[in-house]
Amino acid sequence: MLALQAGGALAVAIPGLPDPGPVTTWALPLVRLLADALATLTVGMLVTAAFLLPGNGRTVSPHGWLLLRRAGALSAGWAAAALALIVLTVSDVLGFPLQRLNGAAVISFASSISQGRALLLQAGLALAVAVLARVGVSRGLAATAAVLALVGVTPPAFTGHAAGAGNHQIAVSSLVVHVLAAALWIGGLAALLTVRRSRHLADAASRYSRLALGCFTAVAISGITNAAVRLGTVDQLWQSRYGWLVAGKLLALVILGAVGAAHRSRTLPALHAGRRGAFARLATGELVVFAATLGLAVALSRSPTPVARNPADADPLTELLGFPMPAAPTPGTMLGQPLPDLLFLAVTACAAAAYLAGVWRLRRAGHPWPIARTASWLTGLLMLAAFTGLGVARYAYVLFSVHMAQHMVLSMLVPILLVGGAPVTLALRALRRPTDPQVRGAREWLLVILHSRLAKLLTHPLVALGIYTGSLFGLYFSDLLGTMMRSHLGHLAMLVHFVAAGYLLFWVLIGVDPGRPRVPHPILVIIHLAAMAAHGFFGLVLMQTTTILAPDWYTAVHPTWASPLAVDQKLGASIAWAFGEIPAAVVMILLVRQWIRADQREQARFDRAADRAEATGEDDELARYNAFLAAASRAGQDQHRGQRP
Structure with a gap:
């Protein structure tokens, strides 16, 4: 409450203006804090049960089962709190006390307003987690529930301060990273305090310590980035009430x-020595600081930011795009006016660091790793970061032609390069097995995923082909494109789908990683030819269409300096039709090369078998097959002679 008062979130009611009343004013932040706490505890219980504690074969441990049951109850309460937030938010937005609200207003808010839809989605995901946590005890089910819970904490991050003004690409993405890392960090620590066996606690705490270090780094970087966007200038850190709350969170982060450093240097060795008390005392104090930090976060979400906006001076395009309309594109502006997205930056940075760490570990152990694979992976990540964070990403919002170029690069060029890096092979060779055989480390989870039924379904050549080609027609010849462009979450999902669909298809076609389906090379060539034909047909249909795609979006954001919408769409169609030629030819060359090498390996195997047969005096497989054919021929001739009159 002190944080709400200090941040200016508790405004004094002005006579004559709508007022939701004291119940909504005080209940809304309290229920928000309750929902965040329940969500965090749910994530921690599930992550600990699935990933930190040892299991019992395919099932979780007895204590993991207890954590699953607790997570089920917590997620049910989380869903109820999210639904209550919908009602309280309607009361706050309309300025009506709770007793004056009607069901129609609440339903309309939950179905048509982004903030209401986000809360409704969060409630639905929390209910799904509650069901999953109660229906089984397998570690795979616990892991699925944990991932779903992590997804469930993110929807509110796409509304509110972060999405309400300029630079929302940076603000929203940084807030998503922030809440995910904080949920893992706080929830994992709370769950560890419920572990009673010292041996299990010591091992789990050691694994959690590495996770917590990564979460601390992510929370610090994303929090500072988000605060910089919301504050505007550095002096607002001490000159505004919002800045005071940010300073409080920074102080809590330092503490x-x-x-955390004390845990790594003192309490973890004590735990391994069987002394649990020091860890419990320090972790309890840490949770108290975490609770205060959550309170500050809720107060920040309710407090006005120093970057004030006058509705009369608001730029509709900036509100819609998150940035002012750029000038006419030049090579310099396409590269020199970046629009960074923290999610893609974090993914590319982590993927590059993890890959290089795996290569270093292999070479330190004396195992070589091809430089070409490393170069392919890093080049693919560089292209991914460039086309999602440089000026081309800015112009992709307002020009269909640039969007199509971005699509082609992300769905063809980037996946081919990433597949060439053979990341699964590197991970399986570089990742270490846990000392406890009942613990699933990253390598074990990767193997589980590779051999899962879902992976077998998705990697079927026809399914991969259908996902890749079907998304082309489904996105552009429906209303989906405009819907995706209007939402930052939808835009992120669209870009991720481009990369994932392309990676899946080319991994099936030319990948060298284990886990791929064993498909004869002639079939793979046919699949690739079908993908090329579908891609070319898509470009041809797009060039011949006279209907403007996503007209509501592109009409609203069309620059005054740009060509007419129809002309720009024709240019985008030409890019789609022509771009795939070179990547498709490269893939065909690689396929034929792999086919030739497979035949050479098969012939070498036959030659080795013949050499062994000659050395031992035994018939080889080919000789036995020829003898079988000769015997069958003689039998046929004898039967024919026996049938003559």
């Missing part, structure tokens, strides 16, 4: 970092 938590110091406590």
Whole structure:
């Protein structure tokens, strides 16, 4: 409450203006804090049960089962809190006390307003987690519930302060990273305090310590980035009430970092020595600081930011795009006016660091790793970061032609390069097995995923082909494109789908990683030819269409300096039709090369078998097959002679 008062979130009611009343004013932040706490605890219980504690074969441990049951109850309460937030938010937005609300207003808010839809989605995901946590005890089910819970904490991050003004690409993405890392960090620590066996706690705490270090780094970087966007200038850190709350969170972060260092240097060795008390005391104090930090976060979400906006001076395009309309594109502006997205930056940075760490570990152990694979992976990540964060990403919002170029690069060029890096092979060779055989490490989870039924379904050549080609026609010849462009979450999902669909198809076609389906090379060539034909047909249909795609979006954001919408769409169609030629030819060359090498390996195997047969005096497989054919021929001739009159 002190944080709400200090941040200016508790405004004094002005006579004559709508007022939701004291119940909504005080209940809304309290229920928000309750929902965040329940969500965090749910994530921690599930992650600990699935990933940190040892299991019992395919099932979780007895204590993991207890954590699953607790997570089910917590997620049910989380869903109820999210539904209550919908009602309280309607009361706050309309300025009506709770007793004056009607069901139609609440339903309309939950179905048509982004903030209401986000809360409704969060409630639905929390209910799904509650069901999954109660229906089984397998570690795979617990892992699925944990991932679903992590997804469930993110919807509110796409509304509110972060999405309400300029630079929302940076603000929203940084807030998503922030809440995900914080949920893992806080929830994991709370769950560890419920573990009673010292041996299990010591091992789980060691694994959690590595996770917590990564979460601390992510929370610090994303929090500072988000605060910079919301504050506007550095002096607002001490000159505004919002800045005071940010300073409080920064101080709490420093304290938590110091406590984490103490855990790594003092309490973890004590735990391994069988002394649990020091860890429990320090972790309890750490949770108290975490609770205060959550309170500050709720107060920040309710407090006005220093970057004030006058509705009379608001730029509709900036509100819609998240940035002012750019000038006419030049090579310099396409590369020199970046529009960074923290999610893609974080993914590319982590993927590059993890890959290089795996290569370093292999070479340190004396195992070579091809430089070409490393170069292919890093080049693919560089292209991914460039086309999602440089000026081309800015112009992709307002020009269909640039969007199509971005699509082609992300769905063809980037996946081919990433597949060439053979990341699964590197991971399986570089990742270490846990000392406890009942613990599933990253390598074990990767193997589980590779051999899962879902992976077998998705990697079927026809399914991969259908996902890749079907998304082309489904996105552009429906209303889906405009819907995706209007939402930052939808735009992110669209870009991720481009990369994932392309990676899946080319991994099936030319990948060298284990886990791929064993498909004869002639079939793979036919699949690739079908993909090329579908891609070319898509470009041809797009060039011949006279209907403007996503007209509501592109009409609203069309620049005054740009060509007419129809002309720009024709240019985009030409890019789609022509771009795939070179990547498709490269894939065909690689396919034929792999086919030739497979035949050479098969012939070498026959030659080795013949050499062994000659050395031992035994018939080889080919000789036995020829003898079988000769015997069958003689039998046929004898039967024919016996049938003569």
